[in-house]
Amino acid sequence: MSQRDVVFPAGRQALYERNRYSPAIRSNGFLFVSGQVGSAEDGSPVADLEEQVRQAFNNLNGILNAAGCSFDDVVDVTVFMVDPQSTFERIWKVVPEFWGRAPHPTLTAVGVTWLYGFEFEIKVIAKLA
Numbered sequence: 001m002s003q004r005d006v007v008f009p010a011g012r013q014a015l016y017e018r019n020r021y022s023p024a025i026r027s028n029g030f031l032f033v034s035g036q037v038g039s040a041e042d043g044s045p046v047a048d049l050e051e052q053v054r055q056a057f058n059n060l061n062g063i064l065n066a067a068g069c070s071f072d073d074v075v076d077v078t079v080f081m082v083d084p085q086s087t088f089e090r091i092w093k094v095v096p097e098f099w100g101r102a103p104h105p106t107l108t109a110v111g112v113t114w115l116y117g118f119e120f121e122i123k124v125i126a127k128l129a
Helices: 013-019 049-066 084-092
Strands: 005-007 024-027 030-037 074-082 106-112 120-127
Touching (some): 049 084, 074 084, 084 106
Antiparallel strands (some): 005 024, 024 030, 030 120, 074 120
């Protein structure tokens, strides 16, 4: 197997090493980004749901920027939400701050019961330039 081409955002490498996964991998012209949550640099959850969503997108954007791309390059999105029936509207009012203009990427939304203390997670695949 060849060496993985890992992308580490500034200031968060220790968090990923502690949890034993790569934040993103470049492969065959694409960037595969691990799920990003609304965590502070130490990995702890941001308390407020809307701020947690904003922080998840900020963490995602840090990885995209480190790989030389932006959310405009994202082609596929998967979001995970704890209790989407009660949180979806609050989450989705934050999304346009980061989502960009149409045409939008594909989207899969998944309701879950547990996200390691978080309420929202986003993972993406982006096309590298």
